Amino acid sequence: MENKKNSLVYSKKYVSLTRDKLIQIIQSQMSRERFQHVLGVEQVAVQLAEKFGVSTEAASIAALTHDYAKERSDKEMQELIFSEKLNLEWLDYGSNIWHGPLGAVLVERELGISNPDILNAIRHHTIGAEKMTLLEQVIYVADYIEPGRNFPGVERARVLAAENLQEAVRYETKRILQHLIEQNRKIYPKTIATYNKWVANS
Numbered sequence: 001m002e003n004k005k006n007s008l009v010y011s012k013k014y015v016s017l018t019r020d021k022l023i024q025i026i027q028s029q030m031s032r033e034r035f036q037h038v039l040g041v042e043q044v045a046v047q048l049a050e051k052f053g054v055s056t057e058a059a060s061i062a063a064l065t066h067d068y069a070k071e072r073s074d075k076e077m078q079e080l081i082f083s084e085k086l087n088l089e090w091l092d093y094g095s096n097i098w099h100g101p102l103g104a105v106l107v108e109r110e111l112g113i114s115n116p117d118i119l120n121a122i123r124h125h126t127i128g129a130e131k132m133t134l135l136e137q138v139i140y141v142a143d144y145i146e147p148g149r150n151f152p153g154v155e156r157a158r159v160l161a162a163e164n165l166q167e168a169v170r171y172e173t174k175r176i177l178q179h180l181i182e183q184n185r186k187i188y189p190k191t192i193a194t195y196n197k198w199v200a201n202s
């Protein structure tokens, strides 16, 4: 696959780090497997950003940072929820739900990224949101279809994403909810709110 991401030079508009330095920090935060996933998300996010008229720089930064908190310990994250007086409901759902919103907190605090669109893309990358900007949609979809993903339906999601970003968001939202239900998993209410807004007939 053509790889345009390496030509990305950050303007310092969103982060004071170079892309190489940001990548180095991200790599230090996670396993090799997750780091590969993050690079895959960046590759797809930059492609989608180009296609749908979103800043490729913002897409690159949001993609590289989207799982920043994923491998922090539960204890550290639980303490952060208490100390920052964040949503106590997250405690009932664990890392899958809290790594997005807490990632946004840590990315702002530790990497100095304050752009609200980037922070919302990190915040909403797992559960979506009723309203998502194009950048948020790009990251939500790229996380689902990056080249390392391999599950029934991912090809369909890739085809949709190449044509229509909103259709890809709809498809992904429905499939995620179906998957959670099939596995008898607890559904975080905002996942249903995302489904109601993007998928359900009004």
Ligand SMILES: [Fe+2]
Residues within 6 Å of the ligand: 066, 067, 070, 099, 125, 126
């Ligand atoms: Fe994630």
Ligand SMILES: [Fe+2]
Residues within 6 Å of the ligand: 037, 041, 066, 067, 143
């Ligand atoms: Fe991810």
